[in-house]
Structure formats: structure tokens, C-alpha cells
Amino acid sequence: MSTPSDTLHPAPTPAHLRERLAGAGLRATQQRLLILECLLVLPGHPTAEQVHRRAAEQAPSLSLGTVYKTLDSFVAAGLTKRVASAEGGSRRFDADCTEHHHLFCTNTQEIIDYCDPQLDKLIREFFATKGLANFQPHSFSLHITGDKLQ
Amino acid sequence: MSTPSDTLHPAPTPAHLRERLAGAGLRATQQRLLILECLLVLPGHPTAEQVHRRAAEQAPSLSLGTVYKTLDSFVAAGLTKRVASAEGGSRRFDADCTEHHHLFCTNTQEIIDYCDPQLDKLIREFFATKGLANFQPHSFSLHITGDKLQ
DNA sequence: ATTGCTGCAAAGTCTTTGCATAGGA
DNA sequence: TCCTATGCAAAGACTTTGCAGCAAT
Numbered sequence: 001m002s003t004p005s006d007t008l009h010p011a012p013t014p015a016h017l018r019e020r021l022a023g024a025g026l027r028a029t030q031q032r033l034l035i036l037e038c039l040l041v042l043p044g045h046p047t048a049e050q051v052h053r054r055a056a057e058q059a060p061s062l063s064l065g066t067v068y069k070t071l072d073s074f075v076a077a078g079l080t081k082r083v084a085s086a087e088g089g090s091r092r093f094d095a096d097c098t099e100h101h102h103l104f105c106t107n108t109q110e111i112i113d114y115c116d117p118q119l120d121k122l123i124r125e126f127f128a129t130k131g132l133a134n135f136q137p138h139s140f141s142l143h144i145t146g147d148k149l150q
Numbered sequence: 151m152s153t154p155s156d157t158l159h160p161a162p163t164p165a166h167l168r169e170r171l172a173g174a175g176l177r178a179t180q181q182r183l184l185i186l187e188c189l190l191v192l193p194g195h196p197t198a199e200q201v202h203r204r205a206a207e208q209a210p211s212l213s214l215g216t217v218y219k220t221l222d223s224f225v226a227a228g229l230t231k232r233v234a235s236a237e238g239g240s241r242r243f244d245a246d247c248t249e250h251h252h253l254f255c256t257n258t259q260e261i262i263d264y265c266d267p268q269l270d271k272l273i274r275e276f277f278a279t280k281g282l283a284n285f286q287p288h289s290f291s292l293h294i295t296g297d298k299l300q
Numbered sequence: 301a302t303t304g305c306t307g308c309a310a311a312g313t314c315t316t317t318g319c320a321t322a323g324g325a
Numbered sequence: 326t327c328c329t330a331t332g333c334a335a336a337g338a339c340t341t342t343g344c345a346g347c348a349a350t
Contacts, residue, residue, distance in 0.1 A: 065309090070306095144285075214315095240314060
């Protein structure tokens with residue numbers, strides 16, 4: 001299992017943040033640097049509101065509208081993904097754009113990342129062999145619903 | 151692949167609808183019978199709005215609020231599921247509560263059902279062997295993103 | 301100097317709620 | 326009859342938009 005999703009992730013360096021924005025072709029504004037940092041640091045796939053709450057600690061003038069616009073531009077640039085969820089509420093974002101799967105905890109509503117190259121291989125091979133009628137698959141994401149233990 | 155999702159499904163009989171509601175412990179009101187029928191008949195996992203639009207053809211006085219309340223009670227009773235989607239927009243519903251997977255078409259935004267017992271078996275066996283740290287899985291749903299051909 | 305981003309506030313979309321009335325068991 | 330579901334309309338939650346001023350390249 002990848003990074004645990006109930007603790008803060010290690011803070012990325014400013015240089016790393018700039019690099020990531022540049023790589024996506026986005027201007028490195030103060031707000032974007034901060035928002036990206038919050039997104040990387042916050043556990044459990046945060047909402048725009050949660051990103052704003054945390055970012056506003058350092059930049060109280062940052063508006064929620066800007067957070068929405070910024071997250072949208074991150075998604076458009078492929079820097080961030082939106083997380084699929086059957087529950088209502090706000091949309092949630094994921095700074096990890098590598099292909100991975102999600103564990104949905106029925107009790108806590110957490111969405112936990114799950115990486116497993118072996119599983120990826122199994123799925124890709126299954127569809128390579130079997131194929132899909134009239135459909136060209138690009139990516140696979142397994143949603144595993146259940147309960148976190150302990 | 152299961153029932154195609156771009157054409158109407160065959161209409162269920164009134165008796166079948168009553169039975170389904172009774173099985174879920176829900177009163178068989180005119181509105182519920184109609185809403186359930188629309189849900190079963192409409193392709194591609196409709197929104198509350200779409201269910202209302204279709205149902206209102208037969209019962210113009212049916213309100214959108216009632217459709218929302220009814221769909222919520224269907225979900226609570228296990229008669230219907232909400233569909234997970236990373237796209238924004240309205241929540242979408244699925245009358246098929248058996249375990250199955252979804253194809254997400256990037257172009258048309260359609261969500262197409264995909265059933266494959268062989269795939270189910272493959273996934274279940276993978277996790278039976280491998281296990282998940284601190285997590286008890288209940289169900290698996292594979293999200294396949296890609297493009298519908300032709 | 302340009303170009304695009306930000307902040308603000310207003311508007312928009314989707315969903316929920318409260319309550320009086322109607323309808324099913 | 327009793328109790329829940331419905332319809333209506335208002336409120337609520339979440340998100341988007343327009344525009345003037347500002348910051349990054």
C-alpha cells in the first residue's frame with residue numbers, strides 16, 4: 001500500500017513545486033505554489049474547501065474562488081485528477097496522477113490510495129487478451145469498497 | 151457485455167415493479183412505480199433530472215423534489231445505487247444492484263455497464279491470495295475510462 | 301509590456317428541507 | 326383510520342462567472 005492517507009504527507013520543497021508547475025506549463029504564482037503544496041500534503045483526497053482552509057492559514061487573502069479555478073487548471077494541465085465518488089458532497093482532488101486504485105472506507109468515508117503494479121499487470125493483460133467490444137480503454141481504476149480495520 | 155446502455159431497456163411489467171418495491175419494504179405509490187420504471191428503462195445511468203423529465207410525460211404533476219426524495223429512499227432501501235463519477239454535474243443512479251463494472255466514455259460522458267464473471271473471479275482471487283493490509287474489502291468495481299468506438 | 305491570474309461578489313446549478321395535503325396500507 | 330409520501334416553494338450547498346486590478350514572464 002502507498003503512503004498512508006490519514007497523516008500529512010512530507011512537505012515538498014519550493015523548487016520541486018516550481019518544477020511541477022513548469023512541467024505542466026503553468027505560471028508559478030504564489031497562490032498556485034501554495035495550493036499545490038496543500039494538495040500534496042493533505043491526506044485523503046481533499047475538497048476545494050479543505051485546500052482553501054489550509055492554504056488560508058498562510059495566505060489569508062486567498063479566495064475560495066481562486067482555489068476552485070486553480071484546481072480546475074491543475075486538472076486541465078494533468079497535474080491533478082478528480083476523484084470519482086458515489087457519495088455526494090464536494091468534489092475531491094488527488095495530486096497523484098500515476099495510475100492507481102482506491103479503497104473506499106464505508107465507515108470513515110476516507111479514500112485511500114492503493115498501488116500495485118502486479119494488479120495493474122493482471123488487469124491490462126486480461127483486457128489485452130479479452131478485448132472490449134466497441135471500446136478503446138485508456139486507464140483502469142479499481143474501486144474497492146469495504147471497512148478499514150482497527 | 152450486458153444490456154447496451156444507449157438504447158431503452160425493455161419495460162418491466164407493473165407486477166414486477168410492485169414486487170420490487172415490496173421486496174425493498176417500500177409503499178407502492180403511483181410515483182414510485184413510475185420512477186422505478188423510468189430508472190429501469192432509461193439507458194446510461196440517468197440523473198434525477200432525466201428521470202423526472204421522462205416520468206413527467208406520464209405524470210405532469212410529479213415534482214422534481216419527489217424524484218430526489220424517491221431516489222434517495224430507493225438507495226437507502228438498496229433498490230438502487232449511486233454511480234461514482236469523477237466528472238461534475240448531477241449525481242447519477244443505477245437500478246442494477248448486482249456487482250458490475252463501468253466503462254466511462256470520455257467523449258459522450260456515457261457510463262456503460264460491464265459484466266464479466268471471469269473478471270470478477272480474477273479480482274477476487276487476486277485479493278484472496280494477496281490480501282489487503284488493515285482493510286476488509288466488500289465489493290470491487292472496475293472503472294474503465296476510454297472512448298466508445300464508431 | 302503583455303498576458304494571464306487573482307479577488308470579489310453575484311449568479312448559477314444541483315439538492316435538500318419544511319409543511320400542508322393527499323393517498324396507500 | 327393512520328401514517329407516510331407528495332407537491333410546492335424556499336433555503337441551502339457547492340461551483341462558476343465577470344470584471345477590474347495585479348503579478349509573472
